[in-house]
Amino acid sequence: MGDSHIVEKFDVMLNELQEGMLITAYSGFGPKYVLIDQKMCQFVRHNFKDCKLVVARREKEIKIQSSELQEGDTIVKIYDFPPHLAKLAKVNPQLVKALKYRDIIQFDVKHKAHLADDSRRDLQQIIQLVNQSTKQPTAKQSRRLEAIRETNELIRKVNESVKVRKDVTDSVEYAMDNARRGHNDISDIRRYVNKITEDVSADALAAIASIKASDQTYAHCVDVGVIFQNVYNLILEETGKSSAFQSQNESILSAFLHDFGKSQIPKDLLDSTVRFERDSKEMRVMMAHPFYGAKLLKEMGMPDSIVNMAHYHHVKQDISMLSSYPSGCSYDKVSFETRLLSIVDAYQALVGRRKYKRSWSPPATMRYIEALSGVEYDYEVWLKFLKIMGMFPKGSLVELSNHSIGFVVSVPLNDGDPQRPIIAVVRNEYGEDLEHHELVDLHESLDISIIRDLDNQEVFGSNALDVFMGIEVS
Ligand SMILES: [Fe+2]
Ligand SMILES: [Fe+2]
Known part of the structure; x- marks a missing residue:
């Protein structure tokens, strides 16, 4: 012994x-x-x-x-x-x-x-x-250092972008209020579009959109705009496809304006907390917004690529569906960009909180849209969207098998397993909120896995975005 x-x-x-x-x-x-x-x-x-x-x-x-x-x-x-x-x-x-x-x-x-x-x-x-080892980093260590750098950079950009999101939301509301009074002026929105393409990261804004619920039409337009811009750019980069728009500014503007026709819908209806029945009078009025949008944008001299998005973003692949409108519209008329926009629109509408429903977690939303692709959404376009967003989009809050909780900060690219993103752990297995956050790369840590996705509002209340913005990894 x-x-x-x-x-x-x-x-x-x-x-x-x-x-x-x-x-x-x-x-x-x-x-x-x-x-x-x-x-x-x-x-x-x-x-x-x-x-x-x-x-x-x-x-x-x-x-x-x-x-x-x-x-x-x-x-x-x-x-x-x-x-x-x-x-x-x-x-x-x-x-x-x-x-x-x-x-x-x-x-x-x-x-x-x-x-x-x-x-x-x-x-x-x-x-x-x-x-930290002082020796030359191994491939694994380099990957980790890169993930740390990327995460801190994302969080820095998110912090910078929060105010811009608020300002641009206000300007969308202002422009729609003006349009309601018969005065079409989107110069303010254009100014912010410039700011976003020049100074702010659409990637960071897209992460905010996945965390912060937007409970009104205007923030919805902005969030759809930034997610669309982000995904569309990456699709173009990856496929070598050329843009349908004349500039980056125009592509983001097109998505901001997809619901511009809602400016012709009475405000009390737009702000209503009631969910309308499918065949109610109110719903029929709401369903006219693509028609109004196309009309307004045409009058403003917008190119066809932008008008198409406003006009056809609610057309489903199976046009016989009741949720497909304008009714009778052929799916052939719906451009690639509009098909992508309709997926982004659905994603944001489900993730964003509405007054009459709870918000969905980003992964639950992805699974839902996946189930409907090929029926409501173009399957090929869905695959492209999925490849960039991942099954756990940036900003998703998840619980790991060791019972810690964290936000997804990086999505596996190319042949990476979509179920194994990089997580910044913000709460440990004992339920303690961490001040220094640990990065867990599920691609490397094979003994850990995601066991469920969480509603960030349920876990952190209205502080969810603050917790995300406070992430600091080293
Ligand atoms: Fe719409
Ligand atoms: Fe929309």
């Missing part, structure tokens, strides 16, 4: 922890544990329930129960982990990672005497996990 003699060590640093050690106290902390704020106070009380603490309070060190922690205390030591928190004491790579996120850096430990010799290899592995 090996030596069962127990060794105790104090002030062991994070990168000296080894599997097989038992932590008896957390004894060194990062700066956010100094003069703690209310959030940190709650975090410690909650996560270290029934532990003992040494804190500095009014320049005196005192021993307290975690429940007695107060704002303004400085945490010196957390110890005496009760049995239900045993997982916070047993050293394993996952705990080491969690401690690193939490900025807990020093420990008192105990272990069996022979540990140091037996688990030198474990030690090396853990150190590697914790500290």
